[in-house]
Amino acid sequence: MLIDIITSQFFQKALIGGLLIGITAPLMGIFLVLRRLSMIGDTLAHVTIAGVALGFLIGIYPLAGGLIFALLGSIAIEKLRKAYKTYAELSIAVIMSGGVALASLFFTLGKSFNANVTNYFFGSIYTLNWMDISVVGGVTLIVIGFMVIFWKEMFLLTFDEDAAAVNGLPVRWFNLALTVLTALVISAAIKIVGALLVSALLTIPVATSLLVARSFKKAIIASVFVSEFAVVAGLITAGVWNLAPGATIVLILIAVLIFTLLVRRGVKV
Amino acid sequence: MTDTINACHQQVITLDQVAYQYEDQKVFEDISFEVRERDFVGVIGSNGAGKTTLLRLMVGLLKPTAGEVRLFGTPIQQFKDWERIGYVPQKNSFNPLFPATVMEVVQSGMYNRRNLFRRLSRADKDKCLDALEVMRVTDLADKRIGALSGGQQQRVFLARAMVNKPELLILDEPTVGIDTDTQKDFFKLLQHLHEHHRMTFVMVSHDLDMVNAWLGKEPVQCCGKFNFYRKHSHERECALPNLTHSVMS
Structure with a gap:
């Protein structure tokens, strides 16, 4: 039975898509978590859903609609953050409400596509087509390329933004790049794990790696490792027992986090 | 000889009628002061005088609402040689749980515009090891930065600021939260560097x-809520810039 699942084409596509997003999500997530922007994932996911709904409504590739909305949403968050310097979280709350409101508006305008949009809420990794995989693959290449070229600058920007500015780095450019890449990753990830669970892939592997890693490099490697493990284990478990794959991946992530916490405690005691 | 002294006295920081205002609140105005090469300048001010703000203006993190800041004679907006400047911000300005080793932090001092598209070379890494050695934190290189004591962290941040052998080092309250013995060591180190x-x-x-003991009782200039103290170092060394490197290693 396991062999049947693993050799089936839908499972292989799911595995490819899952492994790709399993690399990019924690790679972006570590910068978001360390800059205290964990909740941005949730917000942008909701904004993306509004874009996806609009995509269905006007008949364009829905993820493209989602991506455009995510980009606009992330730029708006940055702008609002500057307007409300001392209430940074307010910008996230405002954009989140806006996203949810737009999404429900588009739902009521196009009643027939509700079932399709639901796929994006909960993820539908088993219905990925090659177009979806190319999109995720493209995003993965962009994110990995960016991180390979600029990882040392991103490290300094995250650890100490002032020092990055005093060293003469183009801090605003890097902040914008981080914003755009986050939007890219989230819109690519929601078809796979769903809008409701995107945040999990961005944050839980990082939360786990922060418990064990001493250095930044090791934290990145550990978070990607945890995330890839959860994707593979989650897809196989979900395939064998016929469970919802996105939810299974997330629950395995949480199980790994709890296990790490317990082991760490044990080691300490 | 005159030339040597003039070269030695090159302007490093010039504040020209600088004012800063945060939203509607005036922090300070009309601050004019000059820092020249080989000066050790201490800025004293009460809480809320805007000391940190003044430093942030000097390194371009804030823009003055009026007046001009010049670094090495260049207006700060056009200044590009940031590797000539080292800046050690106040302690506790970073997340103590951040996963970064001492070595990673010190190397980040080299992450500047010049190194933007290249990896650090062997020579760059040797400079970092050198800075760790000078600050006596070599044995902590693999430790997580947050696990260090306040004094050790201060040394690490100083090492980070020193990796490019800056000509100007800007320190924001370097001794806050550090015990007296460590403070003494720290000043010995600064004195030596100066x-x-x-x-x-x-x-x-x-x-x-502390400033009185180190830079004298009388301020050289009072400006708004700030008192500036200054001590100038021996000029004879200016003609022998190579000495720097011999002492560093």
């Missing part, structure tokens, strides 16, 4: 006793 290396220092502090 006297034997071609470096200029600006240090902000609220600790008047």
Whole structure:
């Protein structure tokens, strides 16, 4: 039975898509978590859903609609953050409400596509087509390329933004790049794990790696490792027992986090 | 000989009628002061005088609402040689749980515009090891930065600021939260750097006793809520810039 699942084409596509997003999500997530922007994932996911709904409504590739909305949403968050310097979280709350409101508006305008949009809420990794995989693959290449070229600058920007500015780095450019890449990753990830669970892939592997890693490099490697493990284990478990794959991946992530916490405690005691 | 002295006295920081206002609140106005090469300048001000703000203006993190800041004679908007400047911000300005080793932090001092598209070379990494050695934190290189004591962290941040052998080092309350013995060590180190290396220092502090003991009782200039103290180092070394490197290694 396991062999049947693993050799089936839908499972292989799911595995490819899952492994790709399993690399990019924690790679972006570590910068978001360390800059205290964990909740941005949730917000942008909701904004993306509004874009996806609009995509269905006007008949364009829905993820493209989602991506455009995510980009606009992330730029708006940055702008609002500057307007409300001392209430940074307010910008996230405002954009989140806006996203949810737009999404429900588009739902009521196009009643027939509700079932399709639901796929994006909960993820539908088993219905990925090659177009979806190319999109995720493209995003993965962009994110990995960016991180390979600029990882040392991103490290300094995250650890100490002032020092990055005093060293003469183009801090605003890097902040914008981080914003755009986050939007890219989230819109690519929601078809796979769903809008409701995107945040999990961005944050839980990082939360786990922060418990064990001493250095930044090791934290990145550990978070990607945890995330890839959860994707593979989650897809196989979900395939064998016929469970919802996105939810299974997330629950395995949480199980790994709890296990790490317990082991760490044990080691300490 | 005259030329040597003039070269030695090159302007490093010039504040020209600088004012800063945060939203509607005036922090300070009309501050004019000059820091010249080989000066050790102490800036004293009470809480809320805007000491940190003044330093942030000097390194371009904030823009003055009026007046001009010049670094090495260049208006700060056009200034590009940031590797000539080292900046040690106040302690606790980073997340103590951040996963970064001491080595990673010190190397980040080299992450500047010049190194933007390249990896650090062997020579760059050797400079980092050198800075760790000078600050006596070599054995902590693999430790997580947050696990260090306040004094050790201060040394690491100083090492980070030193990796490019800056000509100007700006320190924001470097001794806050550090015990007296470590403070003494720290000042010995600064004194050594000031006297034997071609470096200029600006240090902000609220600790008047410490500044009096180190830079003299009388401020050279009072400006708004700030008192500026200054000590100039021996000029004879200016003609021998190579001494810097011999002492560093």
